[in-house]
Amino acid sequence: MSDDLRRLLETGRLAPLGYYFARFVARGSGVGEGSLLALSAALVSQRNLQGDVCVDLAEQVGRPLFENEIETEIGNDADGAESVAIPLGPALDSWLAELATSPWVGGPGAEAPLILDGHRLYLGKYWHFEQQVAAALLARLEWVAELDRARLTEGLARLFDDAPAGEIDWQRVAAAVAVGRRFAVISGGPGTGKTTTVVKVLALLLEQDPHQRIALAAPTGKAAARLTEAVRGRKGGLALDAAVLARIPEEASTIHRLLGFGRDGGPRYGRENPLPLDCLVVDEASMLDLPLTARLLAALPAHARLILLGDRDQLASVEAGNVLGDITGHGQEIRYGPAQVEALDALGAAPAGRLRQVSAQDSAPRPVADAVGLLRVSHRFRAESGIGALAARVNAGAGEAAVALLDDPAHEDIDWLDARPDGLHPACIAWAAARYGRYLREPDVVAALRAFELARVLAAVHRGPFGVAELNRAIAARLQAQGLIAGGEEYHGKPVMVTTNDYEVGLFNGDIGLLWRDPDGALRAYFPLADGQVRRVSVRQLPEHACAYALTVHKSQGSELDEVLLVLPYEPGPVVTRELIYTGITRARQRVTIQGHRAAFLAGCRKRVRRASGLAERLGWGIDVVADGLA
Numbered sequence: 001m002s003d004d005l006r007r008l009l010e011t012g013r014l015a016p017l018g019y020y021f022a023r024f025v026a027r028g029s030g031v032g033e034g035s036l037l038a039l040s041a042a043l044v045s046q047r048n049l050q051g052d053v054c055v056d057l058a059e060q061v062g063r064p065l066f067e068n069e070i071e072t073e074i075g076n077d078a079d080g081a082e083s084v085a086i087p088l089g090p091a092l093d094s095w096l097a098e099l100a101t102s103p104w105v106g107g108p109g110a111e112a113p114l115i116l117d118g119h120r121l122y123l124g125k126y127w128h129f130e131q132q133v134a135a136a137l138l139a140r141l142e143w144v145a146e147l148d149r150a151r152l153t154e155g156l157a158r159l160f161d162d163a164p165a166g167e168i169d170w171q172r173v174a175a176a177v178a179v180g181r182r183f184a185v186i187s188g189g190p191g192t193g194k195t196t197t198v199v200k201v202l203a204l205l206l207e208q209d210p211h212q213r214i215a216l217a218a219p220t221g222k223a224a225a226r227l228t229e230a231v232r233g234r235k236g237g238l239a240l241d242a243a244v245l246a247r248i249p250e251e252a253s254t255i256h257r258l259l260g261f262g263r264d265g266g267p268r269y270g271r272e273n274p275l276p277l278d279c280l281v282v283d284e285a286s287m288l289d290l291p292l293t294a295r296l297l298a299a300l301p302a303h304a305r306l307i308l309l310g311d312r313d314q315l316a317s318v319e320a321g322n323v324l325g326d327i328t329g330h331g332q333e334i335r336y337g338p339a340q341v342e343a344l345d346a347l348g349a350a351p352a353g354r355l356r357q358v359s360a361q362d363s364a365p366r367p368v369a370d371a372v373g374l375l376r377v378s379h380r381f382r383a384e385s386g387i388g389a390l391a392a393r394v395n396a397g398a399g400e401a402a403v404a405l406l407d408d409p410a411h412e413d414i415d416w417l418d419a420r421p422d423g424l425h426p427a428c429i430a431w432a433a434a435r436y437g438r439y440l441r442e443p444d445v446v447a448a449l450r451a452f453e454l455a456r457v458l459a460a461v462h463r464g465p466f467g468v469a470e471l472n473r474a475i476a477a478r479l480q481a482q483g484l485i486a487g488g489e490e491y492h493g494k495p496v497m498v499t500t501n502d503y504e505v506g507l508f509n510g511d512i513g514l515l516w517r518d519p520d521g522a523l524r525a526y527f528p529l530a531d532g533q534v535r536r537v538s539v540r541q542l543p544e545h546a547c548a549y550a551l552t553v554h555k556s557q558g559s560e561l562d563e564v565l566l567v568l569p570y571e572p573g574p575v576v577t578r579e580l581i582y583t584g585i586t587r588a589r590q591r592v593t594i595q596g597h598r599a600a601f602l603a604g605c606r607k608r609v610r611r612a613s614g615l616a617e618r619l620g621w622g623i624d625v626v627a628d629g630l631a
């Protein structure tokens, strides 16, 4: 079996990290590299790179353990074409028994490289992250005792007064939940009013206590800039007391910056040195991975509120975990328990009778569901909007209905291009050249950045004829043939995406900018900040970066553009899921074009992101919901 591991490594099914971790664990345990222990260690490490927090061994029995060639955001360039014998999961009893003999496999709570909790096998660090996140959230699930309910009732009535009679205003419900509790999620699709609602929530909190220390944050620089702009915009439209308005922060930072991550690795704020905050709002929470969530919660004082904003139907984080999905029950209907229904009724947030109708319990109450406010009405997409309807059908897994919509000429904001088995539909490169030609013709970099923000090519995968690398190559070649860019490594007009965190320069993984030649002849990099401001960095200072005419859908999370071309591969594969297609479509505000193959699109709509984790269960979602999330 030691040869097995090496062959898996050589054929790209096992990353070097997993291979060396397995050898390390095997040596430390005094067993061979061909042991079941080494194979299990390799498996956990490998699945972790692919996004799983743990491996449920019971699910692996009799199944090929390293089935898929690696195609993740973390990437792997090995050539997987060669066939290799893939080991199968052994019988559960003997598997568990063999793991239990190793001193390097601990039980729950142990400090060990691997932890076995029931039949879930974790990298030790990840078991602790999961445990910390669950404990910190569960500790915040009660209603706040010192709430001034009369003041909140009056505030809710004042700020949310436009629901049609007899209808539930879900924004008002979400606001009541977020003010009444120390932990809340406000989840909804694009334009459902998450930012509008949270600005009102902050106003209501400041009416409770004008000395609240509030911070706004998001996982990426782009998302933080969008939150900054959105909060400033929404504040302008609200009839609030000037003193309250002035206390609502306008500046959002990245979570990394908030926590004070530095070049020495660890964050400045943590359990020993908590953030000086009473309330933290985190936008684009679907991008939160488990380790970052654990660090964030460790740094948040016990009394402080956490409000997560996001779209639970979006793609999960690049790194391991599906924190928002686990908290919100993997797309399950959110049903409130009886005490919550009474509390919301008493606050005038929604009538108990209507809430009971939509919240009818067919199972035991899930306390964590009471912390979730779901916004259900998009104020951006009109009912007849193609994008809105397409996103809803994809999200519901109704692939055939989505295809019917794409074929309907009545919807001018959604288009379909048929991929060819051997490569892209030729219109893709023309699409990109037409859009990108516009920013390249702009006279100055501020106008160019604004024009570049209007349209983007997004792809599901990195490699192959439909991948980001090939798209970037082909688009650059076309622009060069048109005389719009010079060739070479770095050139005027090249879009770049930073691929690492550089704390000294202040640029972070996912930041996107343009290289631009200034009137003094120097080529510099420019990155957009909120409200039309830009950051200038010399090309020499620019951290590791990649060409960004095309991005993966993963990297596009937290951005919105007027127009999107979504390139799906011809063949269905593990990466193309319902969440990926939904996320790609919902990056577009005005028009989306999808290039793909019908069969692969339909297969993608049927497939859910599958991430093994114990968090949903720790938070009290039943085994049925956990299984659903993995279905």
Ligand SMILES: Nc1ncnc2c1ncn2[C@@H]1O[C@H](COP(=O)(O)OP(=O)(O)OP(=O)(O)O)[C@@H](O)[C@H]1O
Binding pocket: 162, 171, 188, 189, 190, 191, 192, 193, 194, 195, 196, 197, 230, 234, 379, 380, 560
């Ligand atoms: N209750 C409402 N009635 C009418 N319009 C609303 C309402 N709530 C929000 N809007 C409008 O809908 C638009 C989207 O709102 P907002 O930006 O708050 O949504 P979001 O969910 O944060 O959007 P995003 O998808 O960009 O994250 C804004 O123009 C906002 O003014």
